[in-house]
Amino acid sequence: MIDMRSDTVSKPTPEMREAMAQAEVGDDVYGDDPTVNALEQSTAEILGKEDAIFMPTGTMANQVALRTHTESGDEVIADINAHLYRTEGGAPGALSGLMIRPIMGVNGIFTATEVDQAIRIPHRFMPNTVWPPTKLLCIENTHNGGGGTIWPIESIRDVAAAAHNHGLYTHLDGARLWHASVATGVPEAAYAANFDSVSVCFSKGLGAPMGSALAGKADFVRRARRFKQMFGGGFRQAGIVAAGSLYALEHHRKRLVEDHEKAKVFATGLKAIPTIDIDMSLVQTNIVRFRVLTITASEFVDRCYEKGLHMLPSGRDQVRAVMHLDLPMEEVEDGLSIIESVLK
Ligand SMILES: Cc1ncc(COP(=O)(O)O)c(C=O)c1O
Missing domain, CATH: 3.40.640.10 (Type I PLP-dependent aspartate aminotransferase-like (Major domain))
Incomplete structure (x- = not known):
């Protein structure tokens, strides 16, 4: 997961x-x-x-x-x-x-x-x-x-x-x-x-x-x-x-830049998906918040979970993803692939 x-x-x-x-x-x-x-x-x-x-x-x-x-x-x-x-x-x-x-x-x-x-x-x-x-x-x-x-x-x-x-x-x-x-x-x-x-x-x-x-x-x-x-x-x-x-x-303080970098990569990948709305100017640290335009946040989060990506719904159409110490860059990329396949 x-x-x-x-x-x-x-x-x-x-x-x-x-x-x-x-x-x-x-x-x-x-x-x-x-x-x-x-x-x-x-x-x-x-x-x-x-x-x-x-x-x-x-x-x-x-x-x-x-x-x-x-x-x-x-x-x-x-x-x-x-x-x-x-x-x-x-x-x-x-x-x-x-x-x-x-x-x-x-x-x-x-x-x-x-x-x-x-x-x-x-x-x-x-x-x-x-x-x-x-x-x-x-x-x-x-x-x-x-x-x-x-x-x-x-x-x-x-x-x-x-x-x-x-x-x-x-x-x-x-x-x-x-x-x-x-x-x-x-x-x-x-x-x-x-x-x-x-x-x-x-x-x-x-x-x-x-x-x-x-x-x-x-x-x-x-x-x-x-x-x-x-x-x-x-x-x-x-x-x-x-x-x-x-x-x-x-x-572990200095290494937080790595989490910020992962957030940028993840957010950039999301931005390329037409059914996602994300304000890149808000991706300043390790938290990524975005909106899903075609299904509810709950349904989206459930479907991603079934495919191995765990995120939190934070409103009707809003989702939160947070980068951290135990999340390697490869998982950020795998996460994006899961989201693409869910929203296809
Ligand atoms: C900004 C902020 N303040 C306080 C807390 C509360 O911390 P805790 O979960 O350790 O009670 C959180 C938890 O995520 C938080 O994001």
């Missing part, structure tokens, strides 16, 4: 498994797992933050960030297709009592003017006690729902400055921040400098079996540790998995 469902499907390499097997461990809830501590320090350094906290999942990292920045009843500004709003099981409402104020971004990207417009202006006849207090602005880079799109660093600076001018905190969902950095040459820390908190994932693209981190100022991370525990994230001898994440950080 050629598996293009997600970059989360990759398996740990033998070298990564070896690093995990040899990991020194302790009880992370008591703060004495040396491998977790080393991973947190490395991550904080890469992101230019004072501290970082190891988390089991990207969802937990995002949701702990939301909980740490806010109180129940607060409002959070995010793109309409933000992962932390659309695909985390309703967690902002369920776990933190938050309201999300969605912005209609273009492929996940919006402007400082839109942030300004989302901020309500109180008047003596309309006191600000009537509205949910707007506390936090979130962006996602790269943007999964937008097709792996990269936020230009200038836009990030403008949007974050607008949020800070309005007294908001800022959070970056950087599950695939590594991809943005590899594609643009802008270091992760340069993106992260605009945010009060940043979440990153080691299990997407970097090939670790699991693991994410949340970084920020020391005070923020201290408070976040409480909510990690509250949300059930105290995972004891977590050094076993932290070792996989450390290995991934050290060895």
Whole structure:
């Protein structure tokens, strides 16, 4: 089976498994797992933050960030297709009592003017006690729902400055921040400098079996540790998995260019098929989103699956394919042949 469902499907390499097997461990809830501590320090350094906290999942990292920045009843500004709003099981409402104020971004990207417009202006006849207090602005880079799109660093600076001018905190969902950095040459820390908190994932693209981190100022991370525990994230001898994440950080970041190259090859092949619609300008990293014009996305995905290609439907006519560590270029070409035969 050629598996293009997600970059989360990759398996740990033998070298990564070896690093995990040899990991020194302790009880992370008591703060004495040396491998977790080393991973947190490395991550904080890469992101230019004072501290970082190891988390089991990207969802937990995002949701702990939301909980740490806010109180129940607060409002959070995010793109309409933000992962932390659309695909985390309703967690902002369920776990933190938050309201999300969605912005209609273009492929996940919006402007400082839109942030300004989302901020309500109180008047003596309309006191600000009537509205949910707007506390936090979130962006996602790269943007999964937008097709792996990269936020230009200038836009990030403008949007974050607008949020800070309005007294908001800022959070970056950087599950695939590594991809943005590899594609643009802008270091992760340069993106992260605009945010009060940043979440990153080691299990997407970097090939670790699991693991994410949340970084920020020391005070923020201290408070976040409480909510990690509250949300059930105290995972004891977590050094076993932290070792996989450390290995991934050290060895698998640079190679992401190969996944970006595979995405370009795959997208170029799709573009040549008349019954497929694809916007090549959105193929910026390892995610390829396209539309099938003759059959539904569900039927298309089912028929490809029967022939050995696994992708995800993401709407009536939309399909997502993601390139990753365990997908050699030959499989990208074989995948295209399967699609051609299905749509013939
Ligand atoms: C942009 C983004 N943020 C967060 C997550 C959540 O990560 P996890 O699946 O580890 O909870 C994902 C998952 O794909 C994602 O794409």
